[in-house]
């Protein structure tokens with residue numbers, strides 16, 4: 001199989017957070033094309049009621065898989081995967097799904113103080129999946145779950161070039177910093193793919209230095225291990241497509257996509273997709 005015969009890899013998120021995973025995946029798989037899908041009509045996922053979000057994501061993948069026939073799908077969204085990962089695999093058994101879940105296991109292995117915080121969306125914090133991860137891999141640690149209502153939206157604004165107020169950001173991350181019996185939190189798991197975009201801001205505002213754990217590279221490695229490798233390397237031409245379920249990402253978002261080598265094919269996501277988004281919303 002040559003590089004030009006390879007099927008694309010679909011990377012999915014509720015918004016632009018999946019780009020943090022896409023950039024790592026591109027480094028590891030330069031021979032591959034990617035399709036980036038943002039369910040921006042449903043963004044943010046963090047506050048959705050579980051049954052409705054499950055139904056929405058399954059319906060959306062029914063369409064995405066038949067329209068784009070990807071090699072594998074990377075669900076670059078903790079909020080979606082911790083809820084719907086098992087259902088996606090059951091609904092589409094012919095497809096390989098690579099998931100994103102809070103990096104609680106590596107955090108528990110690395111912490112020296114035993115105090116670990118998980119910064120996520122309110123949805124991810126509520127999930128049984130997340131509680132199970134803690135029970136299975138971090139029962140010896142003190143784990144503080146911090147579900148932020150606003151950070152995913154703030155990260156979207158930040159990456160589009162809007163200015164954020166330091167105090168407002170600090171209020172979102174402050175609960176991650178715990179002091180107990182002379183020990184302090186030393187690892188904060190970035191359990192929402194939007195958050196690594198703000199890691200430099202978090203570092204600057206943190207009350208003390210911690211390790212901010214971003215799982216993007218590990219997810220990209222996992223994806224790489226699951227796809228066939230081409231015989232010869234052929235440099236890729238052209239940009240990859242980005243699909244927005246709203247059908248109308250704003251100018252700043254389209255420019256951001258371009259910076260990531262992605263073209264928002266407006267024709268392809270016009271009325272048809274907007275109608276679809278309504279039907280499943």
Ligand code: DGL
Pocket residue numbers: 013014015017018043044045046047076077078079080121124152191192193194
């Ligand atoms: N990027 C998504 C995640 O990893 C969540 C953002 C949202 O609230 O939609 O959880």
